[in-house]
Amino acid sequence: MPIIIHSKYKNKEEAILQLVANFFNEGDMIVAGARNTIKSNFLDDKKVNIKFFQKPGLFKSIIYSFFRSTKAKRSFDYANYLTEHHILTPFPIAYIENRNGLGLLKDSYYISEQIDYDFTIRELIHDPLFPERNVILEQFAEFTFKMHEAKINFLDHSPGNTLVIKKADGKYDFYLIDLNRMNFKKLSIEERMDNFKKMWLSKTMVKVIAKAYAKLSNEPEEKLHIILLEKTIQFKRKITKKKYLKRKIGRK
Known part of the structure; x- marks a missing residue:
């Protein structure tokens, strides 16, 4: 389960992996979609959002594994680009990709800071x-x-x-x-x-x-x-x- 973490949160790897491991048993539900699920939880004292991207079909799994970035990676990369260009978005913390023995994508997670909006x-x-x-x-x-x-x-x-x-x-x-x-x-x-x-x-x-x-x-x-x-x-x-x-x- 490869994990890429923003340098600001590099020392939180174990806690981030624990959040993902307990995703289905802990946290507050925000969105329960057919393809994606979003929950909020705490990373130490920081409230964060965890977005779970379900396993794609075989064709899309091949595409995302070898030809195109996964949705989790794109979310993380694009959030970093926005932040670097002073466009506001919830701060990107990490993304995780779960793959099988052949390297095919199973599911993935994107973690960002929680925004309390009006x-x-x-x-x-x-x-x-x-x-x-x-x-x-x-x-x-x-x-x-x-x-x-x-x-x-x-x-x-x-x-x-x-x-x-x-x-x-x-x-x-x-x-x-x-x-x-x-x-x-x-x-x-x-x-x-x-x-x-x-x-x-x-x-x-x-x-x-x-x-x-x-x-x-x-x-x-x-x-x-x-x-x-x-x-x-x-x-x-x-x-x-x-x-x-x-x-x-x-x-x-």
Whole structure:
């Protein structure tokens, strides 16, 4: 069971391995998903999250074993990249890969520090009367711009994957989670706007985001508004169509 640990936690290897060994018997459940399970527990006096990635099918096991990094490794590596570029994310502690005698991946774990947050972007998206909604959206646009400037394309940039903490000075901190799908390159303005599409923005929110992003990028506000609105509408139509087809097939 190979383990890679951040230098900050190098002296905690035995305790980290113990957390993983007792994963199914200890800790508080956060997410009990079909493929992944997340629990919280304590590493000495530090509260941490442990994400368990279940054993993939044979084909994916071969891919993750020999051709592509595992989800646990990507989560750890990407968290380190974000941290190095001053993009907030729960601090990466370690990842562990469990393999069989042939070197094929069985399952894996990613351990990070626990973030006690106030809300996610999802709550704000679904509540038009959310306090300081436009202020938060403007700051979220700034956060995303900073991420794009660091050549980060977060493919799962969706409402539930950004944790928000309200600061005393009226500012908000944004933390990215569920990190295993990213790529890194210089992004065109079209690609930058496309990165917002999964946020499920209303027309009002599109206007706020476009205006804030335009100020930061020195791009015309009208241009960004047109692109972002088009990307958002296209995405919503695509998801709505998928749901409709699933319902239709389910009735047969």
